[in-house]
Amino acid sequence: MIKTPKDMKTYKKQLHEALEDSFLRSALDKFNTVYRENRPTVYEGIDFEGIRDLIAENKDRLIPFLETLFDEFKRNAQKAGTIVHRAKDAAQANEIIARIAADNQVKSIIKSKSMTAEETFLNDHLEEKGFEVTETDLGEWIIQLKHEGPSHMVMPAIHLSRYQVGELFEKQTHSRLDKENIDKLVKVARKELRPKFLEADMGISGANFAVADSGTLGLVTNEGNMRLVTTLPKIHVALVGFDKLVPNLKTTLTILKLLPRNATGQAITSYVTWIKGTNQCLNTPNKQKIMHIVFLDNGRLSLSKDPVFSQSLRCIRCGACANVCPIYSKVGGHKYGHVYIGAIGLILTLFYHGKENDRVIVKNCLNCQACKEICPVGIDLPHLIKKTYAQILKQDGKKPVKNWVLSKVMKNRKLFHFLIRQSHLAQKPFTKGAPLIRHLPSFLEKDHGFRSLPVIAKRPLRDQWEKLHQAISNPSLKVALFAGCAIDFIYPEQGKALLTLLQNAKIQTGFPMDQTCCGLPAMMAAEEDTAKKIALQNIRAFKDEKVDYIVTLCASCASHLIHNYQKIFKEAQEDPAGLKSFTRKIIDFSSFMDKVYPLDDHKPTAAKKVAYHAPCHLCRGLKVTEQPRALIQKAGFTYIPSKDEDVCCGFGGSYSVDFPEISREILKKKLDNIEASDAELLVTDCPGCVLQLRGGLDKRQSPIKVMHLVELLSKGQI
Amino acid sequence: MENKKLIQLFTQKAEAVGTIVREMGSASDAIQYTAGIANKKQMNTLACPGLSSKDRDLISDLCKSEKLTFLESPLREQASFLDISLTWANYGIAETGTLMLVSNSEEIRIATMLAQIHIAMLPISKINQDTEAIEHNLDKILKNDTPSFAAFITGASRTADIERVLAIGVHGPVELHIALLKEA
Ligand code: SF4
Ligand code: SF4
Numbered sequence: 042m043i044k045t046p047k048d049m050k051t052y053k054k055q056l057h058e059a060l061e062d063s064f065l066r067s068a069l070d071k072f073n074t075v076y077r078e079n080r081p082t083v084y085e086g087i088d089f090e091g092i093r094d095l096i097a098e099n100k101d102r103l104i105p106f107l108e109t110l111f112d113e114f115k116r117n118a119q120k121a122g123t124i125v126h127r128a129k130d131a132a133q134a135n136e137i138i139a140r141i142a143a144d145n146q147v148k149s150i151i152k153s154k155s156m157t158a159e160e161t162f163l164n165d166h167l168e169e170k171g172f173e174v175t176e177t178d179l180g181e182w183i184i185q186l187k188h189e190g191p192s193h194m195v196m197p198a199i200h201l202s203r204y205q206v207g208e209l210f211e212k213q214t215h216s217r218l219d220k221e222n223i224d225k226l227v228k229v230a231r232k233e234l235r236p237k238f239l240e241a242d243m244g245i246s247g248a249n250f251a252v253a254d255s256g257t258l259g260l261v262t263n264e265g266n267m268r269l270v271t272t273l274p275k276i277h278v279a280l281v282g283f284d285k286l287v288p289n290l291k292t293t294l295t296i297l298k299l300l301p302r303n304a305t306g307q308a309i310t311s312y313v314t315w316i317k318g319t320n321q322c323l324n325t326p327n328k329q330k331i332m333h334i335v336f337l338d339n340g341r342l343s344l345s346k347d348p349v350f351s352q353s354l355r356c357i358r359c360g361a362c363a364n365v366c367p368i369y370s371k372v373g374g375h376k377y378g379h380v381y382i383g384a385i386g387l388i389l390t391l392f393y394h395g396k397e398n399d400r401v402i403v404k405n406c407l408n409c410q411a412c413k414e415i416c417p418v419g420i421d422l423p424h425l426i427k428k429t430y431a432q433i434l435k436q437d438g439k440k441p442v443k444n445w446v447l448s449k450v451m452k453n454r455k456l457f458h459f460l461i462r463q464s465h466l467a468q469k470p471f472t473k474g475a476p477l478i479r480h481l482p483s484f485l486e487k488d489h490g491f492r493s494l495p496v497i498a499k500r501p502l503r504d505q506w507e508k509l510h511q512a513i514s515n516p517s518l519k520v521a522l523f524a525g526c527a528i529d530f531i532y533p534e535q536g537k538a539l540l541t542l543l544q545n546a547k548i549q550t551g552f553p554m555d556q557t558c559c560g561l562p563a564m565m566a567a568e569e570d571t572a573k574k575i576a577l578q579n580i581r582a583f584k585d586e587k588v589d590y591i592v593t594l595c596a597s598c599a600s601h602l603i604h605n606y607q608k609i610f611k612e613a614q615e616d617p618a619g620l621k622s623f624t625r626k627i628i629d630f631s632s633f634m635d636k637v638y639p640l641d642d643h644k645p646t647a648a649k650k651v652a653y654h655a656p657c658h659l660c661r662g663l664k665v666t667e668q669p670r671a672l673i674q675k676a677g678f679t680y681i682p683s684k685d686e687d688v689c690c691g692f693g694g695s696y697s698v699d700f701p702e703i704s705r706e707i708l709k710k711k712l713d714n715i716e717a718s719d720a721e722l723l724v725t726d727c728p729g730c731v732l733q734l735r736g737g738l739d740k741r742q743s744p745i746k747v748m749h750l751v752e753l754l755s756k757g758q759i
Numbered sequence: 760m761e762n763k764k765l766i767q768l769f770t771q772k773a774e775a776v777g778t779i780v781r782e783m784g785s786a787s788d789a790i791q792y793t794a795g796i797a798n799k800k801q802m803n804t805l806a807c808p809g810l811s812s813k814d815r816d817l818i819s820d821l822c823k824s825e826k827l828t829f830l831e832s833p834l835r836e837q838a839s840f841l842d843i844s845l846t847w848a849n850y851g852i853a854e855t856g857t858l859m860l861v862s863n864s865e866e867i868r869i870a871t872m873l874a875q876i877h878i879a880m881l882p883i884s885k886i887n888q889d890t891e892a893i894e895h896n897l898d899k900i901l902k903n904d905t906p907s908f909a910a911f912i913t914g915a916s917r918t919a920d921i922e923r924v925l926a927i928g929v930h931g932p933v934e935l936h937i938a939l940l941k942e943a
C-alpha cells in the first residue's frame with residue numbers, strides 16, 4: 042500500500058533514507074545519463090519538436106470534447122459487442138469491475154500493466170472481494186510480490202536489484218535460484234505465470250488509446266503478457282482513463298512515433314495491439330469473448346475544462362519526465378510521486394488522489410525545466426507544478442508564514458532592499474572579512490554546509506551606478522540593465538564587468554532605479570499575486586527607457602521576464618501597458634554578445650582551459666546553447682567540454698535551502714564531472730549557478746575558479 | 760529498385776531488433792525452413808493455423824518424416840507444449856521492421872503468442888514504407904462493425920524490467936523469424 046508522507050519532517054526523513062540506498066542511487070543515476078545519451082540515436086531522422094507540437098495541438102483540440110468522443114466510442118464499440126461503462130471515480134470503477142467478475146463466477150484474474158488500475162487501487166479492491174489477482178507484467182509482478190507500488194510508470198520495479206528480485210522469486214517458487222543471472226530470473230517468471238494465463242477466468246488490461254471512430258483499443262507493450270491477458274480468459278475488462286480517448290487511428294499513429302521512443306528508446310515496441318469487440322474465444326458456448334470497457338473519470342472531466350491544468354491530460358505516460366529529472370534520479374519514484382511518478386505525478390496527485398498526498402512532494406522541484414524539454418506532448422510541467430502548489434494553498438485557505446512574509450516584503454521594493462542591506466550587517470560575524478562564508482553556525486552547518494555562501498555586497502550595484510556610469514556621446518546603441526537581486530546585491534562586480542564591456546563598445550547603458558527582483562522567487566513559492574505585482578513594478582520601471590535592449594546577466598531572470606510575465610498576465614486575462622515591449626526587449630547576456638555586440642573574433646588562443654555549465658533557464662528556458670561556448674573561444678580561451686554540462690547544478694533558488702541534502706548531491710555530481718574535465722576555470726552565465734558552483738568548489742578547496750561569462754569576457758581579449 | 764530498397768530497409772530494421780529474416784521463393788520453402796528450424800532446435804510440436812489446406816498437408820507430411828507432432832485445432836489445450844508456429848503476416852512496415860498481423864482467429868493468436876518460435880511468412884509485395892501507408896487498410900478493418908484483433912509485431916517478446924537489462928522471450932515468442940516470399 043502506498044503511503045505518501047503528508048508532513049515535511051517525515052518526507053525529509055524518507056528522502057534521507059533514499060539518498061543512502063546505494064543500489065537505487067547508482068541505478069537511477071546511470072539511467073538518467075544513459076537515457077539522455079541515447080536520445081540522439083533514438084530520434085535520428087525524427088522531427089521530435091514538430092511531432093510534439095502536432096500532438097499537443099491535436100490533444101488540446103480534443104480535450105474539451107472528451108464526452109463527445111466517449112459517446113462516439115461507445116456507439117462504435119457496442120456494434121462489435123463491447124459493453125461500455127463509465128465510472129465517476131475510483132470506487133465506482135472498482136465496483137463495476139468486481140461486479141463483472143462476480144456476475145461471471147470468476148475466481149482468478151490476470152492483469153497486464155495499467156497505471157489507471159494503480160490509480161484506483163483495483164487489486165486491493167478485488168482481493169478484498171475474494172478474487173485471486175495476478176499481475177503478469179514482469180515489473181508489476183515483482184512489486185506485487187513485494188507489496189509495493191510502482192516506482193516508475195514504465196519500469197515499475199526499477200528500484201530493485203536482481204538480488205532483491207531473486208529473493209522474491211525464491212520465496213515464491215520455494216527453490217534456490219541463480220540470482221546473478223537476469224535471463225534466468227525472467228524465465229522463472231515465464232514458467233511461473235504461464236499456468237496462470239491458461240487458468241484465469243478474467244483478464245484485466247489498461248489501454249494506451251481508445252479510438253473513438255472505430256471503438257478500438259490500442260495497447261503498446263513489449264512483453265507479450267497483455268496479448269495473453271486479452272486473449273486467453275473468456276472475459277476481458279479494460280480500465281481506461283477518459284484522457285485516452287482519441288478521435289481516430291491517424292492521431293494514434295502520430296503519437297506512436299514518439300511514445301515508444303520517449304518511453305523505452307525503441308522506434309516501436311514489440312507489440313502494438315488493436316482490439317475491438319467480442320473477439321473469438323473457442324472455449325465459451327457462443328465462441329465469443331465477453332468484453333467490457335470501463336472509462337474512468339475520477340476528476341479528468343473537470344480537469345478537461347480547466348484553462349490552466351487541462352494540458353496535463355495530454356500526458357501519454359511515457360515516464361520520461363522522471364527519467365531526466367535530477368531529483369528523481371537521486372531519490373527514486375517512491376519518494377517522487379504518489380501513484381503517478383515524476384513531474385506529472387506531482388501535478389496529477391492533487392487531482393486524482395487529493396491534496397494531502399501532494400502537499401509535501403509538490404514542493405520538491407528545482408524548476409530546472411528538464412522534464413518540460415523531454416515531454417513528448419509539450420506539457421509545461423514545471424509551471425504546472427507551481428500552479429498545483431498554489432492550488433493546494435488556495436484549497437487550504439491559509440498560507441505558510443514564509444509565504445506571508447515573502448509576499449509582504451517583496452511587494453514593497455524599498456522594504457525588500459532595506460532588508461537585504463541589513464543582512465550585509467547581519468552576516469558580518471560570519472564573514473571574517475572574506476568574500477565567502479565558509480562556516481555556518483553548527484546547527485546549520487550539518488545540512489547547509491555543503492557549499493560556502495556568498496556575502497551580501499557592502500555596496501550594491503545600484504549605489505555604485507552613478508559613479509561607474511559614464512555618459513557616452515554618440516552612442517552606437519542604447520540599452521538598459523536589468524540587474525536582478527543577485528547581481529545587484531551579491532555580485533555587483535559582474536554588473537561592473539558588463540558596464541566596462543558596454544562602454545568599450547560605446548553602448549549607452551541605463552539602470553532604472555525602480556527595478557526590483559524579477560519575481561521568480563515569488564512564483565516559485567506559488568505567490569502568484571505577488572509575482573504579478575512585482576512584474577508590474579518592473580514593467581513600469583523600464584517604461585520610459587528609450588532603449589533597444591534590456592540586458593540581463595541572470596538566465597533565470599531572463600527566462601522569467603520573457604516567458605513567465607506573459608504567462609502570468611495571460612492566466613489573469615490582463616494585458617498591462619508596456620508588457621509586450623518590455624518582454625520583447627529582454628535579452629540574456631550571451632545572446633546579446635552573440636547577436637548585438639561588435640565582437641572582434643580574430644584572437645589568438647590563450648592557454649587557459651575553461652569548462653562551461655549551462656544554466657537550466659538558458660539552455661532549456663531560452664534555448665541558448667551554442668552562443669556561450671562560442672564566446673569562450675572567441676575571447677581567446679580553450680573551451681573544454683565536460684560531462685552533463687546541461688544538467689542542473691542543484692541550486693534552484695530557495696530549493697537549495699529547502700532541500701539541502703538533494704541540492705548537495707546534485708551539486709556533487711556536477712562538480713565531480715567538472716573536476717574530471719581538466720579545466721582551470723568554470724564559467725557559466727547565471728549568478729545563481731555561480732553561487733552554487735563557487736560555493737561547492739570552495740568547500741572542496743578545489744583550485745578551479747568559477748566566473749560569470751561576463752567576467753571572463755571582460756578579462757579576455759574581446 | 761524501389762522495391763529492393765524497401766526490402767533492404769525492412770530487413771535491416773527487423774534484424775536490428777533481433778528478428779531473423781530470410782528471403783525465399785514460396786510458402787513451400789517457408790515450410791521447409793520451419794521444419795529445418797524445428798529440427799535444428801530439437802522442437803517437438805508445430806502449429807500452423809491460417810494456412811491453406813495444401814500447405815497444411817505439406818506440413819503434416821513433413822512432420823511425420825521429421826518426428827514432429829503437428830498440432831491440430833483447437834490449440835488452447837495444447838498451448839503449454841506448443842514449440843513452433845508458422846503463420847501468414849498481412850503487411851510489413853519497412854521503417855521499423857514490423858509485421859502487421861490480423862489475428863481475429865483465436866488459433867492464430869495463440870500460435871503467435873504462445874509458441875517459443877514464431878515464423879511469419881510475408882510476401883515481399885506486402886512491404887510498405889511506414890505505418891501511414893497501411894493506415895487506410897487497418898482503419899478499414901477496425902471500422903468494420905465486427906470484432907477484430909490486429910497487431911504490429913516487431914521482434915521477439917522482450918523486457919528490461921530487472922535492472923533495465925534487456926531479456927528476450929519473457930511471455931511471448933523467444934524468436935521471431937520472417938520468411939520473405941517472392942511469390943505469394
Ligand atoms: S523541473 Fe526539474 S526538478 Fe522539477 S520536476 Fe521537472 S525535471 Fe524535476
Ligand atoms: S508528462 Fe510528458 S514526459 Fe511525463 S509521462 Fe506524461 S507525456 Fe511523458
